[in-house]
Amino acid sequence: MTLADLAPGDTAKLDKIDTRDPGVIRLMILGMVEDITVRMENIAIGGDPLEVGFFGSSVSLRKEQARHFEVTRLAASD
Amino acid sequence: MIESTEVKIPISGIGIRHKARASIALIGNPNAGKSTLFNRLTGLRQTTGNFPGVTVEKHQGTVELTNSAFNLIDLPGIYSLDGTSTDERIAVDVTLGRVPGTQRPSGLLVVIDATHIYQGLYLLEQLLELQLPTMVALTMIDAAKANGISIDTDALQNALGGIPIYPVSSISGHGLDELKEGLEHITSIKSPAIPASWPELSETAQQLSQQLGEDWQRIDVIQALLQTHPDYAGRLGKQLGSESVAKLRLELFGEDPPAAVEARQRYQWVKDVIGEVQEQAPLYSKMGARLIRWTNQPWPATLLFFAVLLLVFQAVFTWATPMMDLIDGASSDLGRWIVGQMGDNALSSFLADGVIAGVGSVIIFLPQILILFLFIIILEDTGYLARTSFLMDRVMRMVGLSGQSVIPMLSSFACAVPSIMATRVIPDRRDRIATILAAPFMTCSARLPIYALLIAAFVPSEPVGWLNLQGLVLFGLYLLGILGGLGTARLLKSSALRGPKPQFMLALPEFRMPNIQTVAIKLFDRARIFLRRAGTVIFVVAILVWTLAYFPRMETTEYLAGTTVTEPTDQQSIANARSAAQMEQSWLGRIGRTIEPIFKPLGWDWRVSSAVVAGFPAREVVVAVMGTIYAVGSEADEQNLSEKLRSATWPDGRLIFTLPMVLGLLVFYAWCLQCAATLATIKRETNSWRWPIFAWIYMTSLGYVGALIIYQLGSLI
Numbered sequence: 001m002t003l004a005d006l007a008p009g010d011t012a013k014l015d016k017i018d019t020r021d022p023g024v025i026r027l028m029i030l031g032m033v034e035d036i037t038v039r040m041e042n043i044a045i046g047g048d049p050l051e052v053g054f055f056g057s058s059v060s061l062r063k064e065q066a067r068h069f070e071v072t073r074l075a076a077s078d
Numbered sequence: 079m080i081e082s083t084e085v086k087i088p089i090s091g092i093g094i095r096h097k098a099r100a101s102i103a104l105i106g107n108p109n110a111g112k113s114t115l116f117n118r119l120t121g122l123r124q125t126t127g128n129f130p131g132v133t134v135e136k137h138q139g140t141v142e143l144t145n146s147a148f149n150l151i152d153l154p155g156i157y158s159l160d161g162t163s164t165d166e167r168i169a170v171d172v173t174l175g176r177v178p179g180t181q182r183p184s185g186l187l188v189v190i191d192a193t194h195i196y197q198g199l200y201l202l203e204q205l206l207e208l209q210l211p212t213m214v215a216l217t218m219i220d221a222a223k224a225n226g227i228s229i230d231t232d233a234l235q236n237a238l239g240g241i242p243i244y245p246v247s248s249i250s251g252h253g254l255d256e257l258k259e260g261l262e263h264i265t266s267i268k269s270p271a272i273p274a275s276w277p278e279l280s281e282t283a284q285q286l287s288q289q290l291g292e293d294w295q296r297i298d299v300i301q302a303l304l305q306t307h308p309d310y311a312g313r314l315g316k317q318l319g320s321e322s323v324a325k326l327r328l329e330l331f332g333e334d335p336p337a338a339v340e341a342r343q344r345y346q347w348v349k350d351v352i353g354e355v356q357e358q359a360p361l362y363s364k365m366g367a368r369l370i371r372w373t374n375q376p377w378p379a380t381l382l383f384f385a386v387l388l389l390v391f392q393a394v395f396t397w398a399t400p401m402m403d404l405i406d407g408a409s410s411d412l413g414r415w416i417v418g419q420m421g422d423n424a425l426s427s428f429l430a431d432g433v434i435a436g437v438g439s440v441i442i443f444l445p446q447i448l449i450l451f452l453f454i455i456i457l458e459d460t461g462y463l464a465r466t467s468f469l470m471d472r473v474m475r476m477v478g479l480s481g482q483s484v485i486p487m488l489s490s491f492a493c494a495v496p497s498i499m500a501t502r503v504i505p506d507r508r509d510r511i512a513t514i515l516a517a518p519f520m521t522c523s524a525r526l527p528i529y530a531l532l533i534a535a536f537v538p539s540e541p542v543g544w545l546n547l548q549g550l551v552l553f554g555l556y557l558l559g560i561l562g563g564l565g566t567a568r569l570l571k572s573s574a575l576r577g578p579k580p581q582f583m584l585a586l587p588e589f590r591m592p593n594i595q596t597v598a599i600k601l602f603d604r605a606r607i608f609l610r611r612a613g614t615v616i617f618v619v620a621i622l623v624w625t626l627a628y629f630p631r632m633e634t635t636e637y638l639a640g641t642t643v644t645e646p647t648d649q650q651s652i653a654n655a656r657s658a659a660q661m662e663q664s665w666l667g668r669i670g671r672t673i674e675p676i677f678k679p680l681g682w683d684w685r686v687s688s689a690v691v692a693g694f695p696a697r698e699v700v701v702a703v704m705g706t707i708y709a710v711g712s713e714a715d716e717q718n719l720s721e722k723l724r725s726a727t728w729p730d731g732r733l734i735f736t737l738p739m740v741l742g743l744l745v746f747y748a749w750c751l752q753c754a755a756t757l758a759t760i761k762r763e764t765n766s767w768r769w770p771i772f773a774w775i776y777m778t779s780l781g782y783v784g785a786l787i788i789y790q791l792g793s794l795i
Contacts, residue, residue: 017338023583025338028338029341030157030585031196046472048471054196056193056194057196057197057585058587059585059586060481060583061583062583065581
């Protein structure tokens with residue numbers, strides 16, 4: 001399961017990150033590294049881009065990059 | 079903290095001691111409250127200049143403390159020292175003293191947002207490698223409390239090796255006095271301890287920088303190893319041999335990209351620190367917080383976005399009217415009073431028709447421009463503008479760009495110049511240039527006077543539902559600009575600037591109450607810029623145009639002999655016909671008639687044509703020129719410019735300002751690039767003449783053809 005498969009409100013732990021995409025590295029610099037817990041905040045009209053929250057921050061990214069983050073879902077949306 | 083009060087001053091330095099002020103760099107994440115703190119610390123003692131050698135503006139201010147003063151350099155917000163965009167490069171190069179002619183700062187004031195210490199600590203950690211005296215201002219402390227976050231500053235100070243930390247609230251001003259007190263001693267703070275987050279890298283860098291000699295600072299070695307600075311990476315390879323560098327990298331980073339390893343290592347340390355210092359109370363959902371969360375959702379946010387835009391246009395028209403009437407009345411009263419006092423002669427005409435009618439016709443738009451800026455500044459300050467890039471990413475993708483182009487384009491509604499500079503956050507050069515060329519299409523505040531003048535004169539103020547027809551027409555013109563800009567981006571991205579699909583990643587700030595001082599300072603700044611232009615460029619043009627329109631004077635006999643006017647019935651019409659004839663044979667009239675054929679197909683007479691041509695350096699000049707032209711040739715019973723325009727006729731008596739002609743003129747102004755400042759900025763930011771020349775020819779042709787089609791089709795109907 002990847003970050004791109006989460007529904008709004010889901011929380012998940014980031015497992016393995018494919019670092020070959022330079023965009024992914026930019027997201028890692030913003031703090032999206034292994035073992036942190038993220039929450040899928042919003043999905044824009046049309047399904048892309050996504051808004052992911054972690055440690056009180058929100059970061060917007062496209063599905064294309066989100067697919068490079070493997071995740072374990074912790075809790076489904078409330 | 080202060081170890082010794084003994085200060086050693088070299089004898090030769092005593093004389094200039096008061097002049098040589100230390101420079102402190104203000105650095106932090108975007109939206110960390112850096113600008114607000116900068117304004118709080120410097121007040122109005124701010125200047126914007128250029129860094130020597132590079133065409134990047136340097137925003138700095140003076141901080142006056144009880145016993146000393148220093149320069150505070152405001153840098154663009156960044157997340158790391160590894161940045162690839164132009165903005166990030168600037169901040170990094172200034173901090174590291176790599177900008178020629180600019181001294182390396184003698185200390186760092188790092189701004190960390192208490193609600194985002196995760197990313198703030200990451201940047202701080204990299205900055206600690208610089209080994210400069212460093213202080214931390216922990217901002218948004220009240221917002222953190224409201225969100226249930228409490229930070230143990232003593233524990234944080236310990237975790238950071240004892241560097242001073244000052245919690246401040248820029249809104250209430252709480253903690254500012256302590257921060258200022260601490261700043262007095264910033265240059266005498268010990269260099270911070272090297273962070274323990276990644277000892278292997280730090281030690282290797284330390285060792286190598288000593289081995290390589292004076293040219294190499296620790297941070298240079300680190301950036302060379304991480305390959306975040308290509309120059310240093312290349313030089314390191316030359317000095318140590320590329321094989322041993324490759325071996326070093328393999329030891330430090332393994333097979334992964336160095337930047338990814340750095341993020342992993344440093345964020346691990348950040349997480350540990352946060353675990354020690356931060357307590358997150360369970361969030362209780364407040365009414366306000368729930369509302370904001372709801373408005374962040376895609377559909378409500380999109381609807382809100384359009385509602386806000388509509389509100390802005392309505393406000394620009396309705397709120398400003400009383401103020402504008404006041405300025406209008408005052409300027410025509412002043413003009414009449416001067417003519418009444420001095421009689422009808424060259425000097426009184428110069429003052430009343432040249433200076434007052436010319437400059438006054440532009441100044442009158444100050445209230446509208448301030449209302450527009452007020453909205454844009456508030457949208458920016460609340461973080462809403464950044465939100466829109468998330469909402470609009472999809473739309474931008476259709477034209478081959480990403481949500482990152484949205485902020486520059488929206489701020490273009492105020493002025494294209496800062497918005498072109500705001501494109502520096504876009505990492506890809508092709509995307510950046512496409513955005514730069516689309517930005518001048520957005521309706522800037524200088525177009526507002528022209529739109530407002532023509533709409534007020536020719537569009538009836540009728541209610542349409544709960545809206546007003548004038549507001550709707552203005553909205554339509556904004557849409558026209560947006561379409562022009564997006565169409566242009568689309569065209570360029572599928573031809574000259576074709577490239578890989580742009581990525582989109584952006585940290586989104588949450589909603590935040592705007593700070594009144596920041597809003598006031600920004601608004602004051604815009605008013606000053608506008609009035610300075612009115613007092614210089616527009617003033618000079620108005621005088622020039624008056625001179626060209628007033629001279630050469632016509633002899634009375636010449637007029638009587640040379641005309642066959644249809645029997646003037648009274649003194650008033652004789653005066654009117656006389657001033658029209660004077661205008662015709664003035665220098666301006668002669669120049670105007672020479673260029674008239676070019677613009678005749680658009681339905682413009684020589685007066686409109688010369689006003690438009692005069693407006694090429696700065697488009698709002700056109701209103702001043704019309705003000706002067708129509709004042710010199712005006713009929714006495716028409717007080718304001720709108721009335722004069724409505725009654726202007728061709729020699730054969732047909733009205734000049736017909737509906738098709740006015741619509742064409744509006745389209746011309748929506749698309750034409752009449753702004754020398756924008757062209758200069760495009761040249762500076764793209765570092766070539768090719769793009770400004772292309773933009774000018776392209777936009778001018780587009781405006782001309784658009785106006786031509788509308789006038790010709792409209793006249794057929």
